[in-house]
Amino acid sequence: MMAARHFTALRSRILLRELLLAMLPLAITVLLLGVALAPNNQALINRPQDGWTPYAYQGLSQDVLRYQVARLDPTLTRQQRLVVRDQALSSVRSRAQFSDLSAVEAHGEGSLAAIERALMQNTDESLREAVQQALALNSEALEYSQQMRDQYKDALEGMRNALLGSAVVAGILGLLLTLRALLMWRADRVRAEQREARQQEALSLASHEMRRPLQSLLLASDLLRQAATEGQRQHLLTMIEDSAAQLASRADLTRLNALYLDVTLRVRRIDLVPLVRRFASARVHVVTPGSPVIWPVDADRARQILENLIENAVKYTDGVVEVTLDAPNGAPRLRVRDFGPGMSDDLRGRVFLPFERGPQSLVAGSGLGLPLVRRYARAHGGDVCIAPASGGGLVVTVTFGEAQEQITAPSGATGAT
Known part of the structure; x- marks a missing residue:
């Protein structure tokens, strides 16, 4: 009124x-x-x-x-x-x-x-x-x-x-x-x-970010029909619930601006080690400290940062992707290293623009992942940069600082862990 x-x-x-x-x-x-x-x-x-x-x-x-x-x-x-x-x-x-x-x-x-x-x-x-x-x-x-x-x-x-x-x-x-x-x-x-x-x-960003949890949801639903034991069914149900939660988090039409443009974070202090370790697989080698790395972040947005970086690295290399979490100066730092063909200096300066992509002859893509990663990293008070790795490939480094324009979530709030 x-x-x-x-x-x-x-x-x-x-x-x-x-x-x-x-x-x-x-x-x-x-x-x-x-x-x-x-x-x-x-x-x-x-x-x-x-x-x-x-x-x-x-x-x-x-x-x-x-x-x-x-x-x-x-x-x-x-x-x-x-x-x-x-x-x-x-x-x-x-x-x-x-x-x-x-x-x-x-x-x-x-x-x-x-x-x-x-x-x-x-x-x-x-x-x-x-x-x-x-x-x-x-x-x-x-x-x-x-x-x-x-x-x-x-x-x-x-x-x-x-x-x-x-x-x-x-x-x-x-x-x-x-x-x-x-x-x-x-x-x-x-x-x-x-x-x-x-x-x-x-x-476009919402469509890009809903694709992964939707694929995971469809895959878990299909595997659930073939589950032989109660443990398998529970694990698949947990995957389905997590994918549904991610879909809900990324597709809130009332918050598209806060989610993808003028990013507003729902911050709470979490341990980043479990968040990073969940991406370990046969092609993703994860290295984390032996002690917790506690930092105020938006867990869902931090998870999207990792998803986009790992997905890009897997696209451009046939080998293993290395993901490292450390805190050299007290603040968390994520590094994702691939062994792919790399990219030129000019292209490294443009890949953070919407719809710009890496070596286009290799794989298809929308060119929205890295711009979103930079937007989320800067909303967390940090940044992202790309550098050539010794021995070939690229290293993408994400740093975290004090989150800006944040909404502090209650201690019991759920998030990606």
Whole structure:
């Protein structure tokens, strides 16, 4: 139940992370647009929608010039000239129509107030001054209008660049997220293939290791039918029970990973001498110390080490195979020596890889025994090595150390003895 809740929480965190990553391009695009457009707010947002125009200033200069012409026209009466002047004064005094007046006047010497004073004086000299001020103010308005157009242009250019930059950044982020998704998909696929390969390797090793006890079981069952005495029957029944126990130990489908891949040992202290002596036969000469060799090992896995090494040695030699157990430095050491053709240095470096085999022209095999021997030896804190023997053949040496990642078995646990 706790594991299910943990898995659900983990899955929720992963989904939230992926959702946030998917929203990242949108968030960065909005942020970039906000930062890039902020300096343009004055030109694009706070300005009148129709933009700024100098028409009012142009109209003022025309009204002042019209009054100057009226003063010089002898056909006009004094009253008619005053009407024209009043029109010019009305235009000057309608200050609301002159937008951004202070900003326009800051561009030069033209001044709306100066125009009004000159018109009020109503002299030839003051009129010339009013005309000069009106023309100057109109010129300043044209400069200001050009400045406003440049600002609008710069603002629009900045907005375009911001949009393009945001699009580029969003595109790159989208590409990176797509690449990340592809890499994650590929990693998931590789992990799935690795899991499948490990499962296949575990099944291959289990099949390889079940073959010997199954053969022994079939042979003992066949001999049991021909047993003449009670002692023979009991001996064969013991063989059958031992083979069945070995089959159960090596074919536990719930522990294939612990048995053959990431090896987990069931360790207890046993005497290795009886374990080694049980392999003595007409073709296997066993040499053991006269005193017990007590060491913490997984008895079933130690037995599989011996089975694989002796089986390989018997395959490649027609003579006797020598098996020696000793403890030169306090820790157990197993040596299996054959008198076969040996193997090259290159092949000795590869035989511990799965499906690599010795001289292939001699006998058939799967190439799984020695890799499993090394895996079990290293799980026991030791190792295995192969060296040429004096006089021909090979010597395979297995050392034992302190077992790692072990499960300590109870003192009454059964094992190969």
